[in-house]
Amino acid sequence: MRAVVFDLDGTLIDSAPDIWQAANAVLTEEGLPLVSFEQSRGFIGRGARVFVERMELAVAGVNDPTRTDHLHTRFLHFYERAHENTRIYPYVAEALERLRSDGVRLGLCTNKPFAPTAAVLKHLHWADFFEAVIGGDSLPVSKPDPAPLLEVVGRMGLRLPEIAYIGDSETDSETAQRAGARFGLYTEGYRKAAPEALFHNFLFNDYRHLSDRLAQLN
Structure with missing residues (x-):
């Protein structure tokens, strides 16, 4: 080999704790309900876009393409800095x-x-x-x-x-x-x-x- x-x-x-914090930073910014650590951890695995779609669906009950795009952009902003x-x-x-x-x-x-x-x-x-x-x-x-x-x-x-x-x-x-x-x-x-x-x-x-x-x- x-x-x-x-x-x-x-x-x-x-990295699940930092991903969770990045998710809730976005949700707080947008005035949306927060997700629990276990919810956030369950969203991980298929990339950032799918993570955001799952997060949005959990807190809003539906995916809106325009909102999803915005949430995705803001999530990446926090995600790149989430290392602590x-x-x-x-x-x-x-x-x-x-x-x-x-x-x-x-x-x-x-x-x-x-x-x-x-x-x-x-x-x-x-x-x-x-x-x-x-x-x-x-x-x-x-x-x-x-x-x-x-x-x-x-x-x-x-x-x-x-x-x-x-x-x-x-x-x-x-x-x-x-x-x-x-x-x-x-x-x-x-x-x-x-x-x-x-x-x-x-x-x-x-x-x-x-x-x-x-x-x-x-």
Whole structure:
């Protein structure tokens, strides 16, 4: 295996508290009811636009295209600055360093828009950590369409059999399955369904075990 491509939110970092604060900042600004943390967490996974649509539907009961566009724009404004409460999952940093020391190349494929992705990577001092980074708005389509994952692999000059994809959600599982990629499911993220119900090659709940699980794929 020459490379590992990671999802970001719910896989490497827990950004749900900051996403929740960004959501409620927009709703407060617009005089709309606020959402709970659990509601907000449940909206994550299909990109910022879908997040806003779900949020709007929850508080207003209907999606109005003009309002959705405005809410989306304002959400992105807050989202790019929302880092204060974002945390790296336990042992992620050590796992990434171990992979790099073993000569494994790293890529990133997320549905987080590219600007907030770049901002949080800079905040975490990971700006130069990943060879290729695709955000949710980098292409005309986003996950679970396989195109973003395939784009990362292509930009790294690799083929699918040479990589493994790591994610935490139904969206990531479907992306890997549709792409024909080997997939490791991190079970401590934003998944809703039982992990056994999702496509995967292996499950793990502790990044101290990731290198060993990847080695077993070989």
